[in-house]
Amino acid sequence: MLKVARIFIGLIILILVSVHLIAFTLFICPVPKILDFAVGKQIDYVYLTQIPDYINQVFSYKNDDFDTDLFVSEEYFSDNRSQFINMGNLMAQKILILRYNKFFDSNQRQELYLNTLDFGGDVIGISAASNYYFQKQPSELSLEEVLTLSGIYKIFDN
Numbered sequence: 001m002l003k004v005a006r007i008f009i010g011l012i013i014l015i016l017v018s019v020h021l022i023a024f025t026l027f028i029c030p031v032p033k034i035l036d037f038a039v040g041k042q043i044d045y046v047y048l049t050q051i052p053d054y055i056n057q058v059f060s061y062k063n064d065d066f067d068t069d070l071f072v073s074e075e076y077f078s079d080n081r082s083q084f085i086n087m088g089n090l091m092a093q094k095i096l097i098l099r100y101n102k103f104f105d106s107n108q109r110q111e112l113y114l115n116t117l118d119f120g121g122d123v124i125g126i127s128a129a130s131n132y133y134f135q136k137q138p139s140e141l142s143l144e145e146v147l148t149l150s151g152i153y154k155i156f157d158n
Contacts, residue, residue, distance in 0.1 A: 022091070031099070034099075035112070038093040039124065041124075043115055043125050043128070044125055044131065046126060048107055050137075051111075060110065115127070117153055118157065119156055120152070126138050126149070133148070
C-alpha cells in the first residue's frame with residue numbers, strides 16, 4: 001500500500017511540474033528562446049523595432065498560417081537526440097504554434113515571420129541572411145540589398 005501511495009504522489013508531482021513548465025513556456029518564456037528550441041539551433045533573432053519599414057514591406061507575411069517547415073523533422077529527432085530532448089523540441093513547436101495562432105498580434109506575427117525565413121542551408125531569418133550575404137545588420141541594408149535577399153528567399157521557398 002505504501003508503494004502505491006509513493007507512485008501516486010510521484011505522478012502528481014510530475015503532472016504539477018509539467019503543467020508549470022508548459023504555463024511558463026506558453027506565457028512567460030521569450031519567443032526567441034522557444035524558437036531556438038523548436039528549430040533545434042540558435043536563431044539570430046531580431047525584433048521588429050530593429051527592422052526598417054522597407055524590409056517589412058518587401059517581406060510581409062501573406063496569411064495567418066504559421067509555416068512549420070523550419071521545425072526539426074522527425075528524422076532528426078530519431079537520429080540525433082535523446083527521447084527526452086525530442087519531446088521538449090516537439091512541445092516547444094506546439095507551444096510556439098499555439099502562441100502564434102491564439103495570442104500574437106500582426107506585429108508579432110511579422111516579427112516571427114522575418115526571423116524564420118529560409119534563405120537556404122543554415123541561413124534562417126533576415127538577420128542571418130543580411131550577415132551571411134552582405135556582412136551587415138538588417139538595419140544597415142539598402143533597398144537594393146533587401147530586394148536581392150527577396151530574390152534569394154524566393155529561390156529557397158518551396
